[in-house]
Amino acid sequence: MTFTLTFISLVLASTLIRLWLAGRHVRHVQQHREQVPVAFDQHIALDAHQKAADYTVAKSKLGLTEGLVQAALLLALTLGGGLQNIDNYWQTLLADHAILRGAAVICSAMLLTSLIDLPFDYYKTFVIDEKFGFNKMTLPMFVSDLIKHSLLGLTLGGPILIVALWLMQSAGEYWWLYLWLVWSAFNLIMLAVYPSFIAPLFNKFSPLQDEHLKKRIELLLTKCGFKSQGLFVMDGSSRSSHGNAYFTGFGASKRVVFFDTLLARLNTDEIEAVLAHELGHFKHHHVIKRIVMLFSVSFLGLALLGWLMQQPWFYSGLGVDTASTYMALLLFLLVSPVFLFLLRPCMASYSRKNEFEADAYAAKQAQAKDLISALVKLYRDNAATLTPDPLHSAFYDSHPPASIRIAKLSAYAG
Numbered sequence: 001m002t003f004t005l006t007f008i009s010l011v012l013a014s015t016l017i018r019l020w021l022a023g024r025h026v027r028h029v030q031q032h033r034e035q036v037p038v039a040f041d042q043h044i045a046l047d048a049h050q051k052a053a054d055y056t057v058a059k060s061k062l063g064l065t066e067g068l069v070q071a072a073l074l075l076a077l078t079l080g081g082g083l084q085n086i087d088n089y090w091q092t093l094l095a096d097h098a099i100l101r102g103a104a105v106i107c108s109a110m111l112l113t114s115l116i117d118l119p120f121d122y123y124k125t126f127v128i129d130e131k132f133g134f135n136k137m138t139l140p141m142f143v144s145d146l147i148k149h150s151l152l153g154l155t156l157g158g159p160i161l162i163v164a165l166w167l168m169q170s171a172g173e174y175w176w177l178y179l180w181l182v183w184s185a186f187n188l189i190m191l192a193v194y195p196s197f198i199a200p201l202f203n204k205f206s207p208l209q210d211e212h213l214k215k216r217i218e219l220l221l222t223k224c225g226f227k228s229q230g231l232f233v234m235d236g237s238s239r240s241s242h243g244n245a246y247f248t249g250f251g252a253s254k255r256v257v258f259f260d261t262l263l264a265r266l267n268t269d270e271i272e273a274v275l276a277h278e279l280g281h282f283k284h285h286h287v288i289k290r291i292v293m294l295f296s297v298s299f300l301g302l303a304l305l306g307w308l309m310q311q312p313w314f315y316s317g318l319g320v321d322t323a324s325t326y327m328a329l330l331l332f333l334l335v336s337p338v339f340l341f342l343l344r345p346c347m348a349s350y351s352r353k354n355e356f357e358a359d360a361y362a363a364k365q366a367q368a369k370d371l372i373s374a375l376v377k378l379y380r381d382n383a384a385t386l387t388p389d390p391l392h393s394a395f396y397d398s399h400p401p402a403s404i405r406i407a408k409l410s411a412y413a414g
């Protein structure tokens with residue numbers, strides 16, 4: 001009973017916090033809609049600024065609706081008896097196969113949550129992004145992406161789920177430790193194979209052709225102590241006109257990937273500065289730290305699950321009458337985000353600290369003024385708001401608000 005009350009209060013509290021922050025954000029953005037902030041008024045026209053405001057408001061409203069629907073679904077699945085019904089259904093079909101039944105119950109619940117998200121994805125792509133001119137997807141592409149994602153999820157997630165259920169059932173007291181080892185190994189393998197085997201399923205990657213740009217990038221990489229394992233251009237423009245750049249790979253060898261949309265908009269100096277920022281993340285070991293953090297969190301989570309699985313109140317408190325290993329896993333997957341929601345500001349603040357460090361590194365290895373002009377272009381072309389509500393930003397944003405970030409960079413530029 002106490003656990004049920006804690007759960008309900010947390011669902012309510014996080015929903016109210018979401019509502020309150022979204023309301024603040026929308027009001028703040030609308031209040032600043034009529035004027036481009038002074039620091040940007042040389043580079044961003046009023047209509048672009050207003051487009052960013054309207055785009056932000058539209059996305060916030062959609063996100064809020066989705067959050068409310070997800071909270072309602074979570075309550076329906078747990079306290080509303082949804083999971084118990086799904087379990088009863090599969091009991092009649094797979095009574096003697098606990099592992100298969102577990103996989104079926106978990107997949108049914110996951111399918112249900114993805115089905116709920118689907119209309120929101122559709123609306124974001126074909127209504128909001130379409131209206132603001134970002135969408136490049138067609139309906140057949142959307143459907144084929146959906147099928148590819150589902151098949152990929154089944155081929156990769158299916159076996160790991162079966163292994164997890166088997167360990168939980170048969171590996172004794174320390175199953176969670178074995179599962180953690182399997183899970184960590186699986187994640188490391190995924191990180192290693194993602195660029196060469198998975199990303200190409202969704203996008204085309206071609207070697208960078210521009211010789212001048214190639215030379216500049218090679219020089220920067222050498223200066224920063226990296227070796228490139230190849231410079232690639234990704235056809236990001238086939239899906240959306242938002243621009244980006246990223247790195248993949250381990251150790252000192254990096255595969256550098258540019259979105260074609262980024263190359264089309266930035267000049268060589270700006271591209272170099274953006275790259276230097278990304279290299280900064282590596283120099284400061286942000287990527288490794290993130291992986292270590294994820295592994296520690298999954299270690300603690302699985303140990304906690306090992307304990308929760310044996311507590312009758314964990315099931316009954318969440319609307320499930322029949323305790324089972326798979327139900328413990330499913331409840332844990334569905335409910336832990338509610339408990340983690342309140343940690344979001346800490347994660348976001350840590351991430352913003354990393355961004356400042358990467359910016360400082362970029363200012364040293366390239367020119368701060370080039371990073372500033374690249375950022376201004378990216379903000380403008382991605383219609384990202386320059387005037388987020390400060391509290392909303394502190395709670396959610398992985399990147400610092402544009403004005404603060406650029407003010408810091410300007411200080412480096414002298």
Ligand SMILES: [Zn+2]
Pocket residue numbers: 277278281355358
């Ligand atoms: Zn960054």
